[in-house]
Amino acid sequence: EAITVSYQPSLYWALPFHVATEKGWWAQVGLEPSFVTFPAGAPQIAAAQARDWDVGGTGSVPAILGASRFGLKTIGLTNDESRTNAIMAPADEIEAVKADPGQVTSLLLTTNSTVDYTARACLDSWGVDPGSVEFVNLAQAQIISAVISGNGRFAGVWAPNTYTLQERADYDYLCSGVDADAIVPGALVAREDFAAENPQAVRKFLAVYLKSIRWIRANPDEAMEMLVDFYSEGGVEISQAGAAAEFELRPTFTLDEQVGLMARDAGPSDVDGWMTRIAEFMTSVGTIPEAPDAVSYIDPTHMQGVAEDQALADFVNAD
Amino acid sequence: MGEIRFDDVGRIYGDRNGGFEALKGVNLAIADKEFMAVVGPSGCGKTTCLRFVAGFDRPTSGTVSVDGVRVASPGPDRAVVFQQFALMPWKTVRENIELGLRNKRLPRPERAERIERILALMNLTAYADAFPHQLSGGMQQRVSIARAYVLDPEVLLMDEPFGALDAQTRVVMQEELVRLARRNPRTVMFITHAVEEAVYLADRVAIMARQPGRVKEIVDIRTIREAERWDDHEKIEDVMDLESFVHLRTQIWRSLREEKAMEIA
Amino acid sequence: MGEIRFDDVGRIYGDRNGGFEALKGVNLAIADKEFMAVVGPSGCGKTTCLRFVAGFDRPTSGTVSVDGVRVASPGPDRAVVFQQFALMPWKTVRENIELGLRNKRLPRPERAERIERILALMNLTAYADAFPHQLSGGMQQRVSIARAYVLDPEVLLMDEPFGALDAQTRVVMQEELVRLARRNPRTVMFITHAVEEAVYLADRVAIMARQPGRVKEIVDIRTIREAERWDDHEKIEDVMDLESFVHLRTQIWRSLREEKAMEIA
Amino acid sequence: MSRKTMVGGATIVTALALWYLATSVTQMISPGRFPSPADTWDAFRQITGAGYANGLLLDHVLRSVMLVSFGFLVAVCTGVPLGLWMGWSRRAEALINPVFLIIRPIPPLAWIPLAILWLGLGDAAKILVIWFAAFVPSVINAYTGVRNLDRTLVEAARMLGTPLLTFVREVLLPGASPMIFTGLRLSLQASWTTLVAAELVGAMTGLGRVLNAAQQDLYPGMILVGMIAVTLCGWLMTAALGMAERRALSWNIATQARD
């Protein structure tokens, strides 16, 4: 069964795809995946509209954008990126800035992204009016160039760019999503019509992803090596320390955890809550006219379907 | 079989009310197989008249007809030899000559045979596969004439065909054209600025005048030429030294000079 | 004051060993205030010779000198009249004529006065503020001649100046040039293809030959012209009907035709 | 002229009608793929009322016009003299051409990383990127203009004893000016088409910024508004250049014949 899987290269949450391919798990469930990659969320979502892909992983902002514009479904979680979406600052100034956050008057970041969300949450937690801060919009790679050439003091970036700044510019975390109580999940998504027509393929896809996550947790050393390879394949040279940080800072979720986080037995689920906050942020900055109702695009049925399908569940949990 | 008639032909450029009247009341008849030269000051409408016969343009009044049929569009029965040769630079001599024959849908062997014949006649055989730019001006004009002749047209229209050639080449071409025209007569309308050329080549010379363009006078050459046996001389300068020639030339010159004088005054 | 000499002049194009020998052993002396016409088949090197005098090019052997001084660079003492007029299209008639005077750093009032005089002489006063493209070919050539004459040069160099004009305009210009040259004599080197023009205008005619380019023959006209009082006739066709004229013309024609014949053979 | 206007007008009207039919009436094209006239109007209302991407439409337009004009002027002031020089002096051409040939095919966009490193995030970097795009046509056309200058005009000037400065001012420059103006048109167009790239360099406002933001937001209506604004600005500036050209080249028959 053919399925096209999309992701952004050199991101931690895409490692499970790589692992599954190396281990030959796709074939075991009868999927023949082909992969397409995108440098950023917006073109990835646009390409879904052109039917370039069926399922994949992406940031929460693009997931909501896709939901709002084209009915993209969120079917699961990749990881929690809250610690790796951060405002970074020169390491030796961190304390001073934390003491007086009013110094943050200009921020280089990729606007309308998860790090934009994080940054605003940080400002909010400091009690700084976002209106008093200049948001300079740059792609992530350009933020690094700008910082390195001394053209910006505060930068909003996500991993692995956080490590690049730590290592190359002597920067450190000033404020991450966790510090500001802004949970930034990564989303597993599916095109609405594909999911409706091929629910079983979607579930097999989830099963493979979850099995990889399980394996990564069980084999951290081997996984770390694979991560380094996988990143360099995508053009990112990450240090051992950076790789270790990825594992340490980015919690992933097993099948049972995901089912739990997405369960709506007692009102809105945890995921509903996280995503809705992000959607409200997007509404507030004018990206989308109104926040979509979580129930309309966060679809836990596939995750539940995996759990309820004994064969798939066994596949996920087998060693 | 090739008679050209201009009946009260007029041509107004621009809009019909305030336009510029380039030709008015032009009457001219060129008999079958007659060689008619047309001379006149620049801008008197010679080219315009020729374009009517070729079918590139139409008079705004009066009619232009060939063999009694009003001219409607261009066609290979009225071949044109242009001053600037107008050869396709991307085609060889042979291909240039062949185009008209292909349009006529002649079978390949017949095309080949007719091309060989005309190449030989025009002294071009050695250059059949050359491109125009590899030829001198005179040879290019010979190709252009060959392209017209090979169609075996009723009517040949030539607009200052030798105007772009240097003086020495020009006389060689004139002599060749005379030979061709005497051996293989066609109805020819031949525009030129050079009075000597007109007198040397033509059966009759039409003198045009300006503002508005019209035919002012027609001078018969043929009678005198035949009487004085010009054609017995092979070289043009021998003919040009004849008193009968000088006399005709000066007659036409004077007529043209009158025009010019009026203009400057 | 204006004597031109070619001493054993040669010109090789391309590289010095395997190059093409355009001119070889050209010897020619044009006396002060003499009007020398140069005729010859196309490519014989007429333009090349003129460009040496103008200073646009240099011989590869021999020397070209004016008043005994070897020519090194172009200058307003040797004014050139080009076949294609070479007027600056972005300057008015007056500005075109003025450029050379400004380069000479003449004061404004003197410039203005000299320009008025030459405009009047060349019948151009009404067109002083027109742009070249608004003038006919003949008028443009008159501006070009005015631009040269206004510098009051020792030497006038003309390369087929009337080649781009139609036949009627051409004779008018020829007559004007004769008047100008007789009234205001200058050393003139005048290249033309038209033998009649050469005979009508020049004191002497140099006939050039090809391969390699050289001066083959020099025909004296002045002696006969003065003896037969050609200048008493005002119109060119009256001169051209004179037997002495026809004779000289045919003599030069024959000399050129020989060349042509050799070439075709 | 009138026929042309009529057919042109009819074409535009037909295109608009087809747009309306396809997006709004028959829904043949889903609004996610291409905005309907109503979406576009809404986007227009938003950017003129509440603003979008840090500013109102007018702010963006002014900013971009300023940036383009500046980049264009810098490109012209450097490109035209260089082109004239290369056209005139074979030595200069031989000296400069190899470097020019190697740098020329590198797209302006590819300079962005270096532009940021070298010049930071300010206007200088943006202008550098525009300059890379607009410089080339100015050079090439000035060069061609000199090379195509009628040789007899150069000789006529020399024969008249024209000194160098007068020659450059009164012969070389006017002689090459029709080609130079062609180059200016191309440079202007290149400046506008590079604006989007230039404004990737941390722009706060500007039409390129609007397009970039609308792209990130997947906001088709706003993308179209941005495109239309760019087109109108480019068109108006070209028209202004055309007027300057007609004035400067009034002596040129070809320019007069064109209209």
Added chain:
Amino acid sequence: MRILCATNSLLLGLIGFSAFLGIWALLSISGLVPSLFLPSPLAVVERFIYLLDHRFAGGTLLDHLWASMLRFAGGFGLAVAVGVPLGLLMGWFRLLDDIVTPLFDAVRFIAPIAWVPFAALWFGTGIGGPIMIIFAGAFPPCLINAYRGAKFADPRLIEAARMLGTPDRRVITEVLLPSAVPSIIAGLRISAGLGWQSLVGAELIVASTGIGYMMVQGQGNVSTTTVMAGMIGIGIIGLIIDVVLRQAENAILRRRGLSA
């Protein structure tokens, strides 16, 4: 304007080029500009050679160039296939001219990369989207030059063809097309340049293969040498495309006796 002999101009070219490299090397080696901002020419060449057989950002330099070339060939080919015939037809049929011209004028100032979002929405970002963006860059010169070439075909040649009895359709193929060929090739050169530029734009923004993408990744790694190696790759391919087209142009002009 004295004519320089060939060796002389080659020498001057070398001097100019060496001066360029020299200044560059001096700036970076002397430490005036940090090597992070401007690596030395040698470091860039080293990186270039290294990338030829080492994978970076998903492939070797050659893989990236190849991916870019494929996209380019698609977009450029389409632009030529549509632009040239349309331009010729517009040059012959006035109605078509009047219809197409205003539409065309309306989109001329839009940057090819401004089409990125629509291209992604309509054709995705794999092959179709980039092809459309390249097409947007490459199409206008193809159309305009074919159109002008046809429009400015010597009217006497058209008249000559008509007097030889050539039907309309054949006038287009036998006169307009060959007349327009020099202009078309000049157009192709411009068009290839613009197409190649748009390609890089597309890859910088949407693609995840190709030379432009490789440069973005290099930038993200603070590897200025990679960025500049990418620029050199782009420059070389662009130069090769232009040289090939120029050779074709010269060959055709020479065949017609027009010196290039």
